[in-house]
Amino acid sequence: MARVRTTNPLRTAAVALTAVAAVAAGWGGWSRYDAAHDDSAAYAQARDDALAAGEQAVQNLNTLDHAKLAQGLDSWEDSTTGDLHRQLVDGRKGFVEQIEAARTVSTAQVLSGAVTELDDRAGKAGVMVALRVTVTAPEGKPAVKESRMLGQLTRTSDGWKLSALGQAPVGNTAG
Template sequence: MTTRTKALVWAACAVAVLFCAVAGRVYWLARQDDSLRYAASRDAALAAGRERIAELNTLDVKNIDSGLGLWLHASTGALHDKLAATRATDRTTLTKAGTSARGTVTDAALTALDYRAGTAALIATVKVAVTPRGGTATTDRKRFTATLARTREGWKVTALSAVPVGKEGA
C-alpha cells in the first residue's frame, strides 16, 4: 500500500467517524426535543378526543347496557360520576324512547393542551344519525366543546358541552 493510499484510507475513516459523531449528536438532540413530546401528546389527545366524542353520541337501543358502558369508558371525572349515577334512569328513559343514535365526528381541533398536566380542550362537529323506533333515520349536525384528561387508559372526556348554532342573520 502506498503512502497516498494510506492517507486516503485514513481520511475516509476520519470523515466516516466525523459523520457518525455529527449524526449521533443530531439524533440525541432530536430525542431530547420537547416539541416532539408535545406533538405526540397533541396527536394522541386529538385522536382519542374524536373517538370519545363519537362514543358519547352513539347508542344502539338494542344494546343499551353496552352503550351506557361505552359512555362510562369514554368519560372520567365529574362526567363519569354523573353518567354512573344516572345510569339506571338513563337505561329506563332510553328504552322507553326506543331511539338509536350514531355519532360521527366530522371535524375536530384542540384549542388547548397542557401535556405535562395531562389536560386538553377540544372543539368538534358531529354528525348524528338518529333512528327512532319504527321511524326513518334523520341526520343532525352538532357542535361540542370537550375537556379531556389523560388517564392510565388514555385520554378521556371530563366535560362535554353543546355549542349553540347561531341563526343566520342574527
C-alpha cells in the same frame, strides 16, 4: 542518496473518506439523540394522544343502540371521569328508560377534531370535535345532524378521559 517518500493517493482518499464518515455518523447520532429527547416531540405526542382520546370519547358519547344499551352506557362511563362520569353513572337508570322507550339507534362519525388547549404538566386538555350523528327510530327515515362539540379532558392513570362536554357555538355571533 536520499529516499523520496510518495503517498498513495488511494490511501489518502480512503483515510479522508473514513474521517468524513465518522464525523457524519457522530453528527447523525447526536441529532437523533437530541430529537428523541426534545420537549417539543413529547409535547406533540401528548397532543396527538389527547386528540385521539378526545375524538373517540366524543364519538362514544354520541353513539348508543337500544339493542346494546348496557354496552353503550358502559362505553360512556369508560370514556369519562370527574363530574361528567358521576352524572352519567347517576343518570344511567333514566337513560335506560328513555332509550328503551324511544328504541333509537344513534351512530356518530367524527368529521374532524382539534386540540384547543393542552397543559401537559397539569394533565388537562381541550378539544373541539365535529361530528355527524345519525339517529334511527323504529319508524321513519334516519335523522342526520352535524354538530361541533367542545370537550375538556383530564389525564387519568388509564389515559385521557372526558371530564366535560358541551355543544360548541355555531354561526355568527357578531351583532
